Amino acid sequence: MENTANQPIGIFDSGIGGLTVAHAITQVLPLENIIYFGDTAHLPYGDKSTAAIQAYSVKICDMLLKQKVKAIVIACNSASAAAYELVREYVGSKAKVLNVIDPTIRYMGQHYAGQRVGLIGTKQTVFSNIYRKKTDELDRDITLCSLATPLLAPMIEEGFFNHNISQNIINEYLSSPVLADIQALILACTHYPLIKHDIESYYKENVQVLDSSLIVAESLQNLLAENNLLRTENPQPTKRFYVSDYTESFEHSTKYFFQEEVQLEHYPLWE
Structure with a gap:
C-alpha cells in the first residue's frame, strides 16, 4: 500500500528517553498522529551487542509497520548506530526511515x-x-x-x-x-x-x-514534505505510547521526558 499523509509516525527507543524526540516532533509537527514504542524490557541498548540491537530494532519495526506508519524515527543513538542500515533495508518502501545521527x-x-x-x-x-x-x-x-x-x-x-x-x-x-x-x-x-x-x-x-531532538524533528518535517506526506489537517491528533515492560517508575518518569502526562500501554512484544 502506498504511504499517505494521514498515516501515523512511528518512533522507537530502547526505553523512555526517546520521548524527548517524540516531544520535539509533536512541537514541530502538531497535526501528526504518533505511535511511540519504548523497549523497556531491554534497556539500556548502550551496553548491548550490535547483533542484539539489530534483532530488537527489526522486531519493533515489524510491529510499527503493522500499525501502518508512514515513517519510522529511530529515536535512539545506540540503535541508530547499530541498526539503521539494516532497518532501512528491512522496511524498504513501506515507510520512510530516519535516525538521530x-x-x-x-x-x-x-x-x-x-x-x-x-x-x-x-x-x-x-x-x-x-x-x-x-x-x-x-x-x-x-x-x-x-x-x-x-x-x-x-x-x-x-x-x-x-x-x-x-x-x-x-x-x-x-x-x-x-x-x-x-x-x-x-x-x-x-x-x-x-x-x-x-x-x-x-x-x-x-x-x-x-x-x-529538535534538529531531528525539523529533518523529519523536511523528509515528509519532500515526499508529500505532511498532514495538513487533523482536529484531534492521537498519541499512543507503548512499552515492552511496564512499571510505575516508567510512568512517573515519562512526564519529564515528554513534558506532559503520558498514558503508557504495555505491549508485550517479547512474550
Missing part, C-alpha cells in the same frame, strides 16, 4: 567547519565510531572529540538530575581532557536533554550545547 551530522557540517566539537554518549554509540566516520566523510575539517559517559543515562532514569549528585558526575565527565577546547558539544543520547541546563551551567555559555 545523520541530521545532527549535517547540522554540524553546516555550522562547525574547521572547529573542535565534543560528543558525549553511551559506550555503544561512542565506541561504534559512527559519528567519527560520518564526520570525516563530511570533509569539513571538524575535529570530533568523543567521550563515553555511561553513568548519565541510568542516573537520569532514576531521577537524579538538577541535583548536586548529578552535577558532580556531569562535572567529572566534562572536565576530561578529551573535551578540552571544544566549541560545541553534541548530546548523543536522548536522555541528555534533561541535563542540558546542567551542562550549559558547567560551560558558562562558552560552548554551544546541541540537543539533537
Whole structure:
C-alpha cells in the first residue's frame, strides 16, 4: 500500500528517553498522529551487542509497520548506530526511515567547519565510531572529540538530575581532557536533554550545547514534505505510547521526558 499523509509516525527507543524526540516532533509537527514504542524490557541498548540491537530494532519495526506508519524515527543513538542500515533495508518502501545521527551530522557540517566539537554518549554509540566516520566523510575539517559517559543515562532514569549528585558526575565527565577546547558539544543520547541546563551551567555559555531532538524533528518535517506526506489537517491528533515492560517508575518518569502526562500501554512484544 502506498504511504499517505494521514498515516501515523512511528518512533522507537530502547526505553523512555526517546520521548524527548517524540516531544520535539509533536512541537514541530502538531497535526501528526504518533505511535511511540519504548523497549523497556531491554534497556539500556548502550551496553548491548550490535547483533542484539539489530534483532530488537527489526522486531519493533515489524510491529510499527503493522500499525501502518508512514515513517519510522529511530529515536535512539545506540540503535541508530547499530541498526539503521539494516532497518532501512528491512522496511524498504513501506515507510520512510530516519535516525538521530545523520541530521545532527549535517547540522554540524553546516555550522562547525574547521572547529573542535565534543560528543558525549553511551559506550555503544561512542565506541561504534559512527559519528567519527560520518564526520570525516563530511570533509569539513571538524575535529570530533568523543567521550563515553555511561553513568548519565541510568542516573537520569532514576531521577537524579538538577541535583548536586548529578552535577558532580556531569562535572567529572566534562572536565576530561578529551573535551578540552571544544566549541560545541553534541548530546548523543536522548536522555541528555534533561541535563542540558546542567551542562550549559558547567560551560558558562562558552560552548554551544546541541540537543539533537529538535534538529531531528525539523529533518523529519523536511523528509515528509519532500515526499508529500505532511498532514495538513487533523482536529484531534492521537498519541499512543507503548512499552515492552511496564512499571510505575516508567510512568512517573515519562512526564519529564515528554513534558506532559503520558498514558503508557504495555505491549508485550517479547512474550
